[in-house]
Amino acid sequence: MTGMKTLKPVDVAVAGGGWSGLLIAKELATRTSLEVLVLERGPARGLKEYAEGMDEVDYVLRNKMMQNPAELTITHRHTPADRAAPVRQYGSFKPGTGTGGSGEHWGGISDRYLEDFFILETHLKEKYGAAKLPAGLAVQDWGIRYADLEECYWRAEQLLGVSGKAGNLRGEKIPGGNIFEAPRQHEYPTPPLVPTYSMSFFHKGATELGYHPYPLPASNLSRTYTNPDGISRAGCVYCGYCPSFGCMIGAKAQPSNTLLPVLRRRRNFALRNNCCVRRVVHRSGKATGVMYMDENGEETFQPADIVILTAWTPQNTRLLMLSGIGQQYDPATGKGTLGRNLTHQVTSGARSAVVFKEPLNSFVTSGAVGYGVADFDGDERIDSSTGLLRGGAFSRGTAPEYLPISTFGRIPAGETPRNWGAEWKKTSIRMWDRVASMAGYRGDHFAWRQNFMDLDPTYTDRWGDPLLRMTLDWTDYEYRQMEFGSRIAGEINAAAARAAGGKLVESGERQTHKPQFAHAPGRRPRYNASAYSTTHIQGGAIMGTAPERSVVNTWLQHWNMPNLFVVGSSAFPQNSSANPTLTILAVALRAADGIIGRYLKKPESLI
Numbered sequence: 001m002t003g004m005k006t007l008k009p010v011d012v013a014v015a016g017g018g019w020s021g022l023l024i025a026k027e028l029a030t031r032t033s034l035e036v037l038v039l040e041r042g043p044a045r046g047l048k049e050y051a052e053g054m055d056e057v058d059y060v061l062r063n064k065m066m067q068n069p070a071e072l073t074i075t076h077r078h079t080p081a082d083r084a085a086p087v088r089q090y091g092s093f094k095p096g097t098g099t100g101g102s103g104e105h106w107g108g109i110s111d112r113y114l115e116d117f118f119i120l121e122t123h124l125k126e127k128y129g130a131a132k133l134p135a136g137l138a139v140q141d142w143g144i145r146y147a148d149l150e151e152c153y154w155r156a157e158q159l160l161g162v163s164g165k166a167g168n169l170r171g172e173k174i175p176g177g178n179i180f181e182a183p184r185q186h187e188y189p190t191p192p193l194v195p196t197y198s199m200s201f202f203h204k205g206a207t208e209l210g211y212h213p214y215p216l217p218a219s220n221l222s223r224t225y226t227n228p229d230g231i232s233r234a235g236c237v238y239c240g241y242c243p244s245f246g247c248m249i250g251a252k253a254q255p256s257n258t259l260l261p262v263l264r265r266r267r268n269f270a271l272r273n274n275c276c277v278r279r280v281v282h283r284s285g286k287a288t289g290v291m292y293m294d295e296n297g298e299e300t301f302q303p304a305d306i307v308i309l310t311a312w313t314p315q316n317t318r319l320l321m322l323s324g325i326g327q328q329y330d331p332a333t334g335k336g337t338l339g340r341n342l343t344h345q346v347t348s349g350a351r352s353a354v355v356f357k358e359p360l361n362s363f364v365t366s367g368a369v370g371y372g373v374a375d376f377d378g379d380e381r382i383d384s385s386t387g388l389l390r391g392g393a394f395s396r397g398t399a400p401e402y403l404p405i406s407t408f409g410r411i412p413a414g415e416t417p418r419n420w421g422a423e424w425k426k427t428s429i430r431m432w433d434r435v436a437s438m439a440g441y442r443g444d445h446f447a448w449r450q451n452f453m454d455l456d457p458t459y460t461d462r463w464g465d466p467l468l469r470m471t472l473d474w475t476d477y478e479y480r481q482m483e484f485g486s487r488i489a490g491e492i493n494a495a496a497a498r499a500a501g502g503k504l505v506e507s508g509e510r511q512t513h514k515p516q517f518a519h520a521p522g523r524r525p526r527y528n529a530s531a532y533s534t535t536h537i538q539g540g541a542i543m544g545t546a547p548e549r550s551v552v553n554t555w556l557q558h559w560n561m562p563n564l565f566v567v568g569s570s571a572f573p574q575n576s577s578a579n580p581t582l583t584i585l586a587v588a589l590r591a592a593d594g595i596i597g598r599y600l601k602k603p604e605s606l607i
């Protein structure tokens with residue numbers, strides 16, 4: 001590129017150094033002799049920084065590991081008729097930045113998606129009939145089936161060392177595991193984490209209601225484990241500093257402690273931190289490299305034979321838009337594919353909480369230790385009177401509940417006359433470790449025609465590039481999901497209170513981690529871009545079997561540019577009740593297999 005600093009070419013340039021980017025890099029750098037370069041916009045970090053000490057103020061309240069919205073954000077509006085506004089504070093999701101991305105400070109819940117989720121459009125049409133499906137529904141099949149991914153799921157589980165108990169081993173239902181999960185070929189690499197005290201009440205309550213609680217699959221190791229790459233990590237010590245933090249002992253699987261140690265041994269791998277990719281550079285339908293701002297703020301051209309975007313959903317989508325690759329989706333006409341199927345996992349919580357007789361010691365915990373209930377997951381056991389096509393999952397996690405500063409003052413309604421003063425302080429101290437909501441809900445988020453992403457016409461980043469604009473709102477359907485979730489979570493709370501001999505109360509007013517959707521009954525919530533929910537945003541560059549309906553093929557190869565791959569949850573046509581990261585890893589492994597086993601044999605053609 002004329003006038004710009006141009007570097008020596010590499011074989012593969014990867015934009016983004018999180019789970020997706022470093023996993024693809026590891027596969028390519030260890031299984032081939034290709035020279036692989038990862039460009040990561042954020043700083044280097046790892047065990048050394050985490051071991052220096054965890055501080056709730058820095059890491060949780062000041063979001064030390066997250067993308068700073070003052071530097072880069074998105075804009076949001078509910079409908080195309082609205083004017084979008086920039087999200088200026090940490091909002092409904094929190095993208096990570098720096099080596100490892102959000103994979104450093106994630107929680108570690110690592111469940112697989114259900115079998116029918118990969119063929120959702122076909123499945124719903126067969127089950128309910130196309131005419132009975134809600135208008136505007138835009139769910140799609142992925143173009144691959146669960147069976148195509150099962151082996152990659154297993155490879156991902158071994159990479160992470162997932163701790164859990166199988167509930168469906170080659171079709172055999174095993175009590176104590178998740179009997180509603182898709183069939184797996186192997187038991188988990190490590191046994192489940194040790195349940196915490198408060199979890200036992202969820203278990204008792206859910207069992208009393210006739211449900212089938214199981215230990216959540218966790219990437220926080222239950223014991224020392226060595227993965228197939230020879231990387232050994234210690235078992236979790238339940239220190240509690242988990243989501244929002246990097247692990248101080250490496251028990252939680254993170255890109256920095258599973259992938260980087262392997263990559264660092266390779267001479268054909270390089271990671272450049274503080275380098276933000278701004279464009280995929282291309283000519284005549286072929287990517288020729290990437291343009292990025294280097295650590296000194298200088299525009300730099302990095303030529304490459306293969307370009308892989310792994311910058312997570314919003315930035316993957318935005319980079320394609322900024323680079324002018326693909327056709328922007330237009331909800332009015334339904335034309336174009338880039339930016340469509342924007343989804344955000346649906347969550348809600350009970351409107352009640354349990355006051356326990358004794359302290360729970362809830363500071364003894366781990367990011368993914370918990371029980372789940374999948375009795376309503378998928379569509380086999382959902383009652384049609386709910387108005388829902390699919391149910392969702394419930395779980396009791398403990399991690400966000402213990403943080404002393406952010407949860408101080410969590411008092412059930414009516415306990416003290418006001419929320420200040422000596423009485424309030426005393427009650428807060430007495431209540432802090434005794435009040436808990438036992439269950440939260442996670443539901444699928446269907447894709448709808450009206451929810452999408454494009455470039456904002458008004459707001460730009462520091463370099464003058466348009467911000468990504470999200471047009472996203474809840475429909476009546478999600479409202480019914482949240483109501484359903486609140487109701488069942490409330491029933492589990494009540495059963496847990498009975499089991500514990502505790503008191504069931506209205507949930508407190510001050511809960512930092514209260515789901516944004518614990519809304520008033522009878523009032524439909526709007527999507528709230530400023531209240532945190534989950535960092536599970538998907539779509540924008542979805543996968544499929546035809547370029548008319550997808551941006552990338554099932555190997556995550558761009559339909560219009562065979563040497564460009566777009567990897568991550570941007571490829572997911574809709575959002576699951578299960579957390580996404582294990583599936584992100586499985587799909588990335590499949591993409592790596594496609595590049596190595598197919599693309600390299602016939603470079604520059606579609607595979």
Ligand SMILES: Cc1cc2nc3c(=O)[nH]c(=O)nc-3n(C[C@H](O)[C@H](O)[C@H](O)COP(=O)(O)OP(=O)(O)OC[C@H]3O[C@@H](n4cnc5c(N)ncnc54)[C@H](O)[C@@H]3O)c2cc1C
Pocket residue numbers: 015016017018019020021039040041042094095096097098099100101102103104105106107108109110243244275276277278310311312313315368535536567568569579580581582584
């Ligand atoms: C608090 C928290 C808890 C979570 N808990 C769970 C959980 O329990 N289970 C689960 O399944 N998921 C969980 N997640 C989600 C999980 O972290 C993500 O699904 C996962 O990290 C996605 O991996 P990724 O590599 O695709 O994207 P990311 O982790 O977001 O990595 C993308 C990387 O790209 C970099 N990047 C972005 N733009 C550019 C650019 N232009 N140039 C260069 N680099 C760029 C970013 O800095 C980042 O490092 C959690 C997330 C958070 C924040």
